[in-house]
Amino acid sequence: MRRPLVAGNWKMHGTRASVAELIEGLRHQVLPGDVDVAVFPTCLHVGQVVAGLEGGVIAVGAQNCAVESMPGALTGEVAASQLLDAGCSLVLVGHSERRLLLGDSDEVVVRKFAAAQACGLLPVLCLGETLAQREAGQTLEVVARQLSGVLEELGVGAFANAVIAYEPVWAIGTGLTASAQQAQEVHAAIRGQLAAENAEIAGGVRILYGGSVKAVNAVELFGMPDIDGGLIGGASLNADEFGAICRAAGN
Ligand code: 13P
Numbered sequence: 001m002r003r004p005l006v007a008g009n010w011k012m013h014g015t016r017a018s019v020a021e022l023i024e025g026l027r028h029q030v031l032p033g034d035v036d037v038a039v040f041p042t043c044l045h046v047g048q049v050v051a052g053l054e055g056g057v058i059a060v061g062a063q064n065c066a067v068e069s070m071p072g073a074l075t076g077e078v079a080a081s082q083l084l085d086a087g088c089s090l091v092l093v094g095h096s097e098r099r100l101l102l103g104d105s106d107e108v109v110v111r112k113f114a115a116a117q118a119c120g121l122l123p124v125l126c127l128g129e130t131l132a133q134r135e136a137g138q139t140l141e142v143v144a145r146q147l148s149g150v151l152e153e154l155g156v157g158a159f160a161n162a163v164i165a166y167e168p169v170w171a172i173g174t175g176l177t178a179s180a181q182q183a184q185e186v187h188a189a190i191r192g193q194l195a196a197e198n199a200e201i202a203g204g205v206r207i208l209y210g211g212s213v214k215a216v217n218a219v220e221l222f223g224m225p226d227i228d229g230g231l232i233g234g235a236s237l238n239a240d241e242f243g244a245i246c247r248a249a250g251n
Contacts, residue, residue, distance in 0.1 A: 004222065004229035004249040005036040005163060005206050009063065009092065009238025012042060019045045023052035025239025031057060032250025035229070038090055039212050039236065061090030061124070064098060067108060069115035080112075080119040090122040092231075094146070096169045100130075106149035113150050117161060118188065124163045124231070125150060127190070128212070131170035139168075140189050147193055156197035164190060164207045165231040171211025173233060180220045180227075181184030183209045187226035215244035222249045 019041060031037055038059040041049045050060050066077035082132070083091060093116060094109040104112075109125070116123040142181040143166065150158060166186050168178050178186075187207045195202035209221050210231030221227055229249050236242045 002139050002206050002228045003036055003040065003209060006229045006232065006242075006246045006249050007037070007061070007090070007165075007208065008039040008232050008242050009095070009210075010039065010041045010045075011063070011097070011233060013237055014042060014045055016045070016048065019048055020052065021238045022237065022239055023049060026053065026242070028056060029057060029239060029243030029246070031048050031243065031246050034251055035246055035249045037246050040090070040092055043083075046083070046086050046088060046189065050121070055148060058091045060087055062088045062091065063092050063095065063124075065093070065116055065121070067110050067111035067115060069118040080115045080121050084119045084121055088121060090124055091116045091162075092165075093123045093125055095126045096128050096167060096172060100169070106146065109146075110150050112151045112163070113158070114154060117154075117158060122161060124165055124208070126165045126231070128167040128172075128211075130170050132167065134170060139186060143186055143190060144193055147190060150225060151193070151197070156194060156201050159194055159201050159205045162205065164205060166190060166207060167210035167231060174211050177212040177217050177221075178209070180224050183221060184224040184226055187224070191226050213245060215241055215248060218245045218248035230233065 020229050040061045040063050062083045065080040069080045071079050093112045098104040113123045127141045127143045127146040133142045206228040208229045208231045209227050213230045213232050214235045
């Protein structure tokens with residue numbers, strides 16, 4: 001049985017004051033004991049969040065890491081080993097905002113995934129199609145290609161210690177959510193692609209859905225057989241709403 005994970009991607013939001021408020025709100029949430037919970041603040045706020053959530057059950061992750069795992073001359077970047085040192089246990093790789101707006105190619109995504117794993121961070125590999133690709137009927141092909149980038153380079157074994165997040169680009173921040181059936185179809189295809197290589201690893205990997213998840217639609221999405229939790233953007237900036245989404249993933 002896969003243990004659900006609900007993760008909040010705070011994106012480029014937050015000031016020290018608003019982050020302190022969010023930490024306080026999160027500390028007061030009643031969280032289900034059978035769900036893993038994580039938040040991904042900006043790098044700037046990782047230290048504050050790690051300290052503020054110390055002693056609790058919420059893990060902290062980063063939204064990105066460098067292609068090199070160890071510190072070095074790479075201005076403006078943060079190494080996975082530094083994230084680990086700062087108290088992170090996870091890192092997002094391949095978020096569509098980075099792929100589409102910041103030029104993270106499939107090759108860069110593979111290197112970041114490998115750098116994260118080399119340091120013991122859990123990579124959360126984000127996959128998803130654009131609206132044009134969905135309308136052209138290319139969803140499964142696009143997602144399969146993004147997944148095979150990592151699969152071919154690092155092998156299926158890499159997914160024994162990784163999480164996948166399916167996030168259709170057209171559903172991110174738009175209020176448009178994939179229906180539970182649309183999401184399930186893609187999640188099943190992702191798991192099937194991994195199962196063709198190793199059924200046990202495919203059966204164990206958690207595949208999160210992301211894209212306009214809120215407390216009101218979370219229950220139906222999380223009820224699908226291949227949806228193992230969510231990657232939450234906007235709604236994760238509200239502690240009560242995020243707490244409710246976490247509870248929706250519990251049994
Ligand atoms: P929203 O929940 O705001 O649509 O964002 C989803 C997302 O991109 C999480 O990584």
